[in-house]
Amino acid sequence: MFLSLMIFIPLLGMVVVLLLPRDQEELARRVTLGFTLIPLLLAVVLFMQYDRSASDLQFDFDTVWIKAFDIHYHIGINGISVTLLLLTALLGPICVLASWRNIEKGVKAYLALFLLLETGMIGFFCAQDLFLFYVFFEVTLLPMYFLIGIWGGPRREYAAIKFFLYTLFGGVLMLIAIIAVYIKGGTFDIPTLIDLASREGHPLADRTFQIWAFLGFFIGFAVKVPIFPFHTWLPDAHVEAPTAISVILAGILLKMGTYGLVLINFAMLPKGMELFCNGEGRWGNAFAVLGFVNIVYGSLCALAQKDFKKLVAYSSIAHMGFVILGLAARNESGMNGAILQMFNHGVISAMLFLLVGVVYDRAHHREIGGFGGLGSRMPIYTGITTVAFMASLGLPGLSGFVGEALSLLGAYDKFPKLTILSTIGIVIGAAYFLWTLQRVFLGQLNPKYADMPEINRREIVTLVPLGILTIVLGIWPSFAMDMFNEAVKGLIAPLG
């Protein structure tokens, strides 16, 4: 029930916000902030209460939802989902704060859609029933479409439609795979299905079936992650979306893809995974190659960007490549690294997008070359940006490094050549971030921005928690890793 509370409080908030009088925008914002703070509070309790020594589901709740098809409302969390759940709950209020002043039209609708989105995201990470999982997956789609399509930049409609169609395309393939799994397994219950799939001789454990189902799910999630070549919606969506939505997009929505890969493809379809990750045969390197391509391709594309936000978007693609590479390794360090990287990327990319938003709100453009010398005008902003950039380019002592390094260390075991090639991404990553830092902050101050106001308190409040998390996780990653380490052990145990 605890989790249900977390899922549906934002939904309740949505109803409340919609019922508020039209002209009470400030009140609506406060109410929304309150309704996003409650899940955060619950998440803190969850963080305290969560039993870190157990690898199975906790806060389990199961009741029949649609009897005819044996669909259950089954929610529960394991170590991997709880990490992302905490991230979602944390980013909620931050995003509300980040959109406090720069959303002007249709504030109520915006907030209501945002709350719906939060419900979808929290529900997605809790769902333990395949159908429920799919429902929440799609629930996030709709508010996102409107949030980009109504409150976005000049090309918002194009971006929104592209995002929508892309994800829908992946979602349909996923739905087909879900139905196939249901027909073979006879149930939608994810833990049961995982169990069945591990039983030799069960139709669900059939290798051919697993490979096809794997592909269906994989493409569905690959669009979300996004994995090359399904990534082109991401830069457009990011560039057009308002700041807070970019944060959610990069922080949570991309993680839905990788989380799905872990929960479904990795745990439920091990034989499919085996084919694409064992490093042998024609397809054995496929997964790792995708990770490598994501890293290097994303980094190189980021280096070429002139738009600040697009650069961050492409860097996201590169960072998700490390997750893919870590998952492909299928060993303890690789998996832990991948999941840590998921969390860290959520935090860091959220910071990056918030930071871009800060400068965009002031200058009303994002051309990297159009700034210059902001370092002398906005020292605090520059400092925070430097921290975020350094974390993103994988500076040790900040969280980005740990996930990246663990993923690479794990992957080297299986795919030495690909991993060595992937390290090129580290250098290019440093190159584009430093180059951006130089173009925006270093050098003579651009006289156009001689009276640019320094970052204000509200913006600092949105950034500081993430910054602290970045530093804390960089120094003491066990803080997060304790949460999912047992779950990861459970995942890789069948692999021997």
Add this chain to the structure above:
Amino acid sequence: MSVVVLFSIILLCPLAAFSVFSLLSLAGRNSPRQDLISTAAMLIAFVCSLLLFVTANPENPDHQTLTWLPLESVDFSMGFYFDSVTAVMLLVVTIVSSLVHIFSIGYMHGDPRYPRFFAFLSLFSFSMLFLVVSDNLLGIYIGWELVGLCSYLLIGFWFEKKSAADACKKAFLTTRVGDVGMFIGMMMLFAKFQTLALYGEDGIFAAVSDLGAGDLTWLSIAGVLIFCGAVGKSAQVPLHTWLPDAMEGPTPVSALIHAATMVAAGVYLAARMFPLLTPDSSLVIAYIGGITALIAATIAIVRFDIKRVLAYSTISQLGYMMLAIGAGSYVAGLFHLTTHAFFKALLFLGSGSVIHAFHASHQAHSHHDENGHSRGSEAPFASFGIDPAQDMRHMGGLRRKMPLTFVTMLIATLSISGVPFLFSGFWSKDAILVEVLYRAMSWHSVHHYILFCTAALAAVITAFYMFRLIFMTFFGEPRNREMYDHVHESPKVMTVPLIILAVLSFPIFNTIVNKGFFENYVKTPEQPHVGSPKHAHDSQSQGVLYAQAGLSVAYAAEDAHQHHDDHAAGEHHNPIHDKAHNIVIPLSFVIVILGIGLSALFYYWKKISAEAVAAKFRPIYNLFWNKYYFDEFYNGAIVAFTVASSRLFGLFDLRVIDGIVNGIGFTVRELFSRLIGWVDNTFVDGLVNWVAQITLSVGGRIRRVQTGMIQNYLLIILGGLVLLILIFRSL
């Protein structure tokens, strides 16, 4: 006090000093007394290091770890390791750092970002100390990158200057290339040993000695890759180009980071990795060190920027240390690291003192003193792209104006030139030459004498250009009278550190920088394959190992034999070693006399015109002047290639990948509208923007269902019903 507590204090003091600054500035406040906080923190760290050095017993290394990541199959622990090397490094770092802090109080006075400078220095000190005390590769890597960050921040301290902004980026990126190599090496070791810890029973060093003969090549590759990190950080060829540019940073930074500590971290790493180094990887290290020493020295001859000369000198000296490590002389390498840290810091701080004086005079001269940090913005005379305050062609005769600076710098110069017996540099340089020669002799391979020759040649050149610097700066007639008139000696807060460092450059006055003591204190660790400690009796397997390493079996046997000798009687009673020693000592005199004499001929007595010689050897001069065209090569080839390929990829992404996606969207839309077009082909979309077309077509598709014709609904309902019945019938 126990080692742990002292370590904690040493690490936490600088970190706390930095935290105070960052928290205050986040709250929007200034940290008014940051200079005192940072300096005090550093002094405390220094006292603790001294206490450690005095009290702790280096014979009995202290090693503490705690689990960093709770993984089962692999080991990730963090910890510290305290042995004699750690003790020496701690002392060196804290001494130089403290002195640089004090010097900076004077040097950076009046800078608008004065507190920030000290905060960054503190962060750097913390990182460097963390690097030094770490017991595992991951910890070293963390410290490694953090010092790189601090270096970045401090080189770009005056980031309004484009050259500084470029230089800091270049420094970070170039070292990152080396770091990636190091990371790959770490991955190799990790994949093999499932740990990155170096010491302890499960550590890499323990595991390495159990490796079989087949792993020798693998180990060599891993060793060289780890060494890549050192190549980047210690500015060895081919990744040395960032260090001269790094001189764009404030001079105290150059002294601390780019002369004494951070760049020496590469040497420290190579020394720490000593037990991993196979003959092959040692050879690579030795050659890279030797080449670097020579190339950097030759470039230094023709520089006019006082800091650039020192930068190339640093590169050259670091090459020396690498050469020593590669030649198997752990002690000599570390000893040179220590002595070099002091005299090079002294040289930099001395040059800082000169620059400071010149700047003050420049400001007094041009009555333009509101902008303390806009250096070089107004050049009153031809600058050749060099900051006039750093151009030796504008100096001269300064010994009369700045006697303290002159004397201390002269001592450092004598030290670096290796003037026999009195100065620390002699002992360390001499040790390296002896070791290299000894190694060349015992390798029985004539071509390894090249190493000794480069080392000796580099020593001559070093003496030459260092005295060129002294002669041009402090002797002769002032070349720029206006500036000269305004120059005066630096304040005490700047000269006192110079004096202390000068004292430290004399081995007589202290026991730390004393060769004999150092050799007793720092013990060479065993190199499993080179020193053959474990399998010495098993000559069969040794033979195989060395055959694979490409070395003669005879040498292997001899080396093993020798090791026994070393253990039995100590190094000095080795006949070959003695022979090497006997050659090198007289040679040192020759080197010094040759170097200083030539320099004096050129620049003191002016018997030979440097310009004439340069004109005569124009191609060589051009080669030196253009730094062997490394920068041109990197900018023209690697940077250009990367940027071009990134553009290509960016366009590819925009046009091809996205084009395919849009194309598919377009095709699907077309097909779909054709498909239903024959049912109702009246739908014509006259929209120019096909973006909006998608919207419309989606809407249109839904709308077409909504024709308002009841009969159509009925038809569809009935048809659907029939279909459903048919479907269910077939079930």
Add this chain to the structure above:
Amino acid sequence: MELKPLVFYVFALLTIGSAVIVVTVRNIVHAAFSLMVTLFSIAGLYVFLQADFLAATQVIVYVGGILVLILFGVMMTSGRLDMKLKMERGQLFWGGLVTILIFALLLGVIRRTPWNVQEELGTVEGTTAQIGKAILQSEFLLPFEVASVILLIALIGAVLISRKEVREDE
């Protein structure tokens, strides 16, 4: 050949034939008259089913009421009795296809269903009284009343809908 089956088949053919004409003929007045034939023939079939009251009702209500109503409608709306109906090809094709499919399906159902046909077919001497009793004394009383209410509603509704707007007159 007995007369009864012959008459039955005549009625059956009349029903279907006239219905086909109703559906296919272009002139709407012809269609209406053809419908009258259909309705009469169905009344005849009712007689064969020994449902005399039903047959009478069919004649009175359908032929006397509904058909006249339809003719009125035709005349009032078009003003021309020979109004041509247009048919579209796509509509014809799809409608025909669906119709044929439904027809085939229903025939299949008729053929396959094991109809529980009574062994003894009793003969009833006029059902009027029985129907009267059934409606007024058994469970059909309430439906009967409801039907009357519906008729009333339809009456009022029809008047309301078809009369001209009062406001327009004013």
Add this chain to the structure above:
Amino acid sequence: MNDLTPYLVISTTLFCLGIFAVLTRRNAISILMGIELILNACNLNFAAFSRFVTPPDDISGQIISIFGIVLAAAEAAVFLAIILAIYREFSTISPDETDTLKG
């Protein structure tokens, strides 16, 4: 004639002809005629079942047929009223052209 099947075939044919009319005719009154055909087919079915399937003394089928006729009358009245109203409004009775439901 003493069997159920002929009646069912007749009613099915009527039903399908009615459906065809409803689906294809463009004139509202023709559609109404089609509907009448469908209703008649149903009534015929009820009567036939009442005769052959239910016991001889049970005449519920016939009664339901009567109800059907009643409803058909009511429906026809309302339908024609609507047609008249529409005709007045649009001067046409082709359902194709009264497409105000079109989205």
